[in-house]
Amino acid sequence: MSTTPEPEWLTDDEQRAWRAYLRATRQLEVALDRDLQAHGLSLAEYEIISMVSEAPGRRLRMSYLADMVVQSRSRMTHTAKRLEARGWVERRPVLDDRRGVELVLTDEGWAALDKASRVHVEGVREHLVSVLSPEEFLALGSALARVSAGLTGQPGIPVSSL
Amino acid sequence: MSTTPEPEWLTDDEQRAWRAYLRATRQLEVALDRDLQAHGLSLAEYEIISMVSEAPGRRLRMSYLADMVVQSRSRMTHTAKRLEARGWVERRPVLDDRRGVELVLTDEGWAALDKASRVHVEGVREHLVSVLSPEEFLALGSALARVSAGLTGQPGIPVSSL
DNA sequence: CGCACACAGTTGAATTTTCAATTAGATGTT
């Protein structure tokens, strides 16, 4: 038998960076979530209705949304049900694809989003943007955009195939 | 009555950066979590035993851990219970402070961590580190370290007080 | 000392998320 090859461990600097990443992203999530809670929604819910609000016709398909906000379809369904119960969205069948469902933002949903969005930007500015220089923030954005691209579409079986 | 002052909305660039942040961080979490699942633990659990393993005596207090990994104390308790049930940690009362409990990593826990850590670093390298230049990655780390510092210790009532 | 308050951790119920089917419709191939 052969010994398992040692992976390339993180250097001290890298380790520090990675730990900072984990802690900061969680703290930020918690902070933003807490602020939104006061307006009756979670960050995940906010992201959903926020995306819907920007789409033409204020409507977006479940599966597309699930991909964008990185939630399982199942979770998307449950969350949509709750949002619907609050009267913030309606679910309507898609015309061309009879399997499809789209979420439509209601006026109440729009109003709720309007209020929440103020709190949200302020949080993002205060906790993230204002702490970094403008260049730093944009650099972070473009770095993570690349990370996201690398992670998109390649489910679990990255290599070999053919 | 007076109109609510408009908050300083994000510019298009900023908005893009922020969206990239949200999506990338979630995708990365999902990817790393998926890899660890195969070894029977979640990323959150991994972080906990990983921190414990580095502490002198392989032991760390609950409340300290909760702060480090950004989890509520309640969640920390539940998670610790599960880890204990798997035999990966033991819970022991702290000597000086009779309110305190510390988590001690068992040999089984150490073994599990040893296996999982390989998968974990590889994931971090593949999905994050390798996508960025070394400078970029370290810059991201230092930027987020500042974000974290800004978020640490200031619970919910940041201003005024006195 | 005695009291008020803060801190560490736990508990169990409510809520949310995950997980493993399941239904139904689209797509591609022969």
Next chain:
DNA sequence: AACATCTAATTGAAAATTCAACTGTGTGCG
């Protein structure tokens, strides 16, 4: 047309997380 396969979405139970209440214990102070 008939078949297998894939995609969209839902369902309900299991598992994890949050939430609010609660038990002990440390701390500061009159």
